[in-house]
Amino acid sequence: MTHHRNGNQPGTSVRRSTMPDFPDLPEATVARLPEYLRALHHLAEAGHETISSEGLAAAAGVNSAKLRKDLSHLGSYGTRGVGYDIELLIEQIQSVLGLTANRAVALVGVGNLGHALAGYAGFGTRGFRIAALLDADTRRVGEEINNIAVRHIDELEAVVAEHAIAIAVIATPVHAAQEVADRLVAAGVTSILNFAPCVLTVPDNVDVRKVDLAIELQILSFHEHRKAASANGRAALEVAPTVTTAKVAAAKLPSAKKATSPATIRAVITP
Numbered sequence: 001m002t003h004h005r006n007g008n009q010p011g012t013s014v015r016r017s018t019m020p021d022f023p024d025l026p027e028a029t030v031a032r033l034p035e036y037l038r039a040l041h042h043l044a045e046a047g048h049e050t051i052s053s054e055g056l057a058a059a060a061g062v063n064s065a066k067l068r069k070d071l072s073h074l075g076s077y078g079t080r081g082v083g084y085d086i087e088l089l090i091e092q093i094q095s096v097l098g099l100t101a102n103r104a105v106a107l108v109g110v111g112n113l114g115h116a117l118a119g120y121a122g123f124g125t126r127g128f129r130i131a132a133l134l135d136a137d138t139r140r141v142g143e144e145i146n147n148i149a150v151r152h153i154d155e156l157e158a159v160v161a162e163h164a165i166a167i168a169v170i171a172t173p174v175h176a177a178q179e180v181a182d183r184l185v186a187a188g189v190t191s192i193l194n195f196a197p198c199v200l201t202v203p204d205n206v207d208v209r210k211v212d213l214a215i216e217l218q219i220l221s222f223h224e225h226r227k228a229a230s231a232n233g234r235a236a237l238e239v240a241p242t243v244t245t246a247k248v249a250a251a252k253l254p255s256a257k258k259a260t261s262p263a264t265i266r267a268v269i270t271p
């Protein structure tokens with residue numbers, strides 16, 4: 001896997017001596033590390049110094065065997081009877097994720113979504129900061145959000161160079177997203193988080209992740225649909241034995257001939 005190889009060197013720590021130059025992490029592990037990090041920050045804020053693998057797994061919402069395997073990739077095995085040192089683990093995960101440098105990120109497209117993202121003050125504690133805002137609308141240029149002034153998209157190349165930006169967020173409409181991605185890549189950006197609901201074409205050395213709320217909601221919709229279907233199935237199963245019982249009862253009851261629907265049958269057999 002080539003992820004995070006470019007330019008990200010892990011920090012040093014005596015307890016990380018078993019770790020290779022750079023851990024070759026499975027993509028699924030990379031995706032879980034930020035979850036562990038978030039849980040560890042919460043635990044540290046609550047005053048904890050160590051945490052068992054079960055405790056951390058529960059806080060991060062994963063199973064503990066998977067967590068131990070993930071952390072073993074970082075050369076982190078915890079101490080028997082004590083668990084993991086929270087501060088050390090935070091340091092290790094941040095180091096592997098390359099979050100120690102407080103990365104400068106550019107945001108392109110400062111509309112509704114862009115405003116919300118740029119206005120969010122919580123990124124700093126998660127290892128990166130929005131360092132530049134870019135938009136094509138001249139009416140937005142100069143507006144300040146969180147002390148960062150929106151600059152015109154024509155300045156994209158200069159802005160990327162000025163802040164040594166490797167990661168950019170695209171929050172433009174779909175029709176502009178590919179062109180913006182092309183310009184970002186040409187300017188030297190190697191990771192893109194895309195909010196526009198479209199597939200971007202980029203060279204192999206560029207990582208793209210996309211966030212699509214509609215897709216997430218559609219997945220939840222599927223689960224709702226399935227829950228409703230299985231609830232209907234259960235209801236049908238609950239009715240079926242009643243009908244069977246009722247049929248038997250009806251056979252014995254001369255006056256039950258009219259009891260044809262399950263509801264009526266229920267009424268007939270209910271004392």
Ligand SMILES: NC(=O)c1ccc[n+]([C@@H]2O[C@H](COP(=O)([O-])OP(=O)(O)OC[C@H]3O[C@@H](n4cnc5c(N)ncnc54)[C@H](O)[C@@H]3O)[C@@H](O)[C@H]2O)c1
Pocket residue numbers: 108109110111112113114134135136137140153171172173174176179180194195196197211212213214
């Ligand atoms: N991923 C999600 O969950 C999610 C949720 C909502 C919206 N979106 C998507 O995010 C994008 C932005 O949505 P929005 O509601 O903020 O739209 P918006 O119209 O409010 O904002 C888009 C901004 O992009 C700017 N822009 C247009 N072309 C540009 C270009 N070539 N270069 C730079 N800036 C340019 C516009 O001037 C505008 O300020 C859309 O693609 C939308 O579909 C995604």
